[in-house]
Amino acid sequence: NAGVTQTPKFQVLKTGQSMTLQCAQDMNHEYMSWYRQDPGMGLRLIHYSVGAGITDQGEVPNGYNVSRSTTEDFPLRLLSAAPSQTSVYFCASSREARGVGETQYFGPGTRLLVL
Amino acid sequence: AQSVTQLDSHVSVSEGTPVLLRCNYSSSYSPSLFWYVQHPNKGLQLLLKYTSAATLVKGINGFEAEFKKSETSFHLTKPSAHMSDAAEYFCVVMNYGGSQGNLIFGKGTKLSVKP
Numbered sequence: 001n002a003g004v005t006q007t008p009k010f011q012v013l014k015t016g017q018s019m020t021l022q023c024a025q026d027m028n029h030e031y032m033s034w035y036r037q038d039p040g041m042g043l044r045l046i047h048y049s050v051g052a053g054i055t056d057q058g059e060v061p062n063g064y065n066v067s068r069s070t071t072e073d074f075p076l077r078l079l080s081a082a083p084s085q086t087s088v089y090f091c092a093s094s095r096e097a098r099g100v101g102e103t104q105y106f107g108p109g110t111r112l113l114v115l
Numbered sequence: 116a117q118s119v120t121q122l123d124s125h126v127s128v129s130e131g132t133p134v135l136l137r138c139n140y141s142s143s144y145s146p147s148l149f150w151y152v153q154h155p156n157k158g159l160q161l162l163l164k165y166t167s168a169a170t171l172v173k174g175i176n177g178f179e180a181e182f183k184k185s186e187t188s189f190h191l192t193k194p195s196a197h198m199s200d201a202a203e204y205f206c207v208v209m210n211y212g213g214s215q216g217n218l219i220f221g222k223g224t225k226l227s228v229k230p
Contacts, residue, residue, distance in 0.1 A: 031217065040124065042205060042220040043159075090158060097217045098209060101147045101166030104218060106159040 002026050006091050006107035013081040013114045021076040021110050023091030029105075031097045032074040036060065036087040037109075043090065049074055050097050081114045088112070117142045117208045121221035129229045134178075134193040136224045138206030141187065147209035148189045149218075150180055154202045162204070165189060176200070201228045 007022045025032065033048035045058030049068040063085060065077040074093075078085060091107040122137040140146055150162040163174025170182045176199075180191045189206060206221040 033217070035220075040222060042222040044220075045218075048217070092159075094217070101164050102209070102217070103149075103161055103164065106151075108158040 004091055004093055004105050004107035006089075006110050008110060009108070010111045011113070013078070013112065015082060015114060017081050019078050019081065021078075021089055021091075021112075023074045023076065023107060024072050025074075025091075025093040025105070026072065027093065027095075027105070028071060029093035029095050030071070031095070031102075032068065032091065032093045033058070033104075034064070034066065034074070034076045035090045035092065036085075037090060038087050046076065046089075078112075081112075083114045086112060086114045117144075117146070117210050117219050119148075119206045119208045119219060119221040121204075121206050121224050123224050124222065125225045125227070127227040127229065128196045130198055131195050134191070134196045134200065134226065136191040136204050136206075136226065138189045138191065138221060139187050140189055140206070140208050142208055148180075148182065149207040149209075150174065150178070150189075150191050151205045151207060152202050153205065153223075159205065162191070196226075196228045198228050198230065201226055 004025045030051045034046040035043040037043050044060050047066040049055045055066050089110045092104045094102045094104045118141045120139045148165040151159040152162050153159050163172045165172050165182045173179045178193050203223045203225045208219050210219050
């Protein structure tokens with residue numbers, strides 16, 4: 001049971017390049033989400049999914065795209081990278097979206113630097 | 116609407132002295148509240164959670180938090196700090212009413228522990 005895995009751990013991009021951050025979970029969780037973490041800002045929600053085929057926008061969705069074709073995988077795509085997207089990205093999953101006290105499991109994070 | 120406010124962005128204590136990290140919440144519902152810890156360059160780990168059972172919640176590594184409805188607070192405490200407690204701590208509330216995902220994060224409190 002690997003939990004939530006993310007690849008790559010670290011990535012450097014040039015402005016305008018595109019890339020996909022991978023996220024996978026092996027706990028059969030319905031709910032998955034992507035956050036970005038910036039100093040002094042806490043974690044901000046980018047996109048989330050309540051099940052395969054269903055995604056929705058979070059607080060800061062601009063410049064990012066997601067899809068959820070399987071329960072296990074929830075990739076995050078940067079369409080045209082900008083320096084403002086330099087951040088640490090966390091993927092998370094939980095059994096359901098809003099169960100009482102539902103525990104969210106986090107991946108180890110991807111550090112992205114956009115030059 | 117739900118929200119959380121972490122009252123201190125940085126707390127510094129000496130090893131062996133008590134730790135107090137303060138969190139106030141706002142919620143239109145009976146809240147589910149969490150504390151997560153993030154050690155440097157690591158992902159987020161659940162410390163403890165409140166789900167309307169006992170108001171004093173015990174977590175891992177000797178941490179505990181008390182839910183006080185009258186004060187809308189969920190402060191995190193530990194009787195005696197250890198060097199390994201140096202990390203960033205996030206107070207989180209479950210977002211029951213909104214459409215933007217399931218968790219709302221505070222901006223974090225960085226705990227430093229001096230020898």
